[in-house]
Amino acid sequence: MKAPDGTPIVSTLETIPGSAGIVFDEDGSWNYDGNGTELDWDGQQTVLRAGQTVFVDENGKEWLESQLIPEKARPRKNIKPWHHDRALRRIEIVNTVEALMERTTGKPLLVKDCQYLTRAITLLLDRSEP
Incomplete structure (x- = not known):
């Protein structure tokens, strides 16, 4: 399958939850502690939009599953x-x-x-x- 403009699909769009450390200031405000974000890889989920998997082409453009076309199909114009x-x-x-x-x-x-x-x-x- 490929994007309707003919660009190869290379991945699915995923979300990965993470937590970033913080420190509180005396006034109750907070800032990141500078140690970065710890990712929860077990929580990784494929992104769905309108009930469909979101795919990403090699240019980084996102496409819904119903928009993809077969490899042999001609690219579409005016998508x-x-x-x-x-x-x-x-x-x-x-x-x-x-x-x-x-x-x-x-x-x-x-x-x-x-x-x-x-x-x-x-x-x-x-x-x-x-």
Whole structure:
């Protein structure tokens, strides 16, 4: 598989959690202690957007899985960013809202189960048409 512009895909986009040491000042503010960040390699996760794996081409450009084309396919011209697709933008907004609700309440909450969240997402989409 390759990017729709024909550029070879070389990796997936990953996040790696880490912690950086800090020191507190007398006034309660803080600064980094200068020892760098300790990475938690066991916490590494592949980045998903709109429910799809994010791939990176050799130029560092990011592509969703659904945007990739077979090796033998001809490169496309006038490639639109993934967020111009209303269905993909809705998935990304829903996933973000559900993750935020679970993080703040500690309980999973599906957008489809809450008419107010569903309406809010529709408004966001309508106001953000590219």
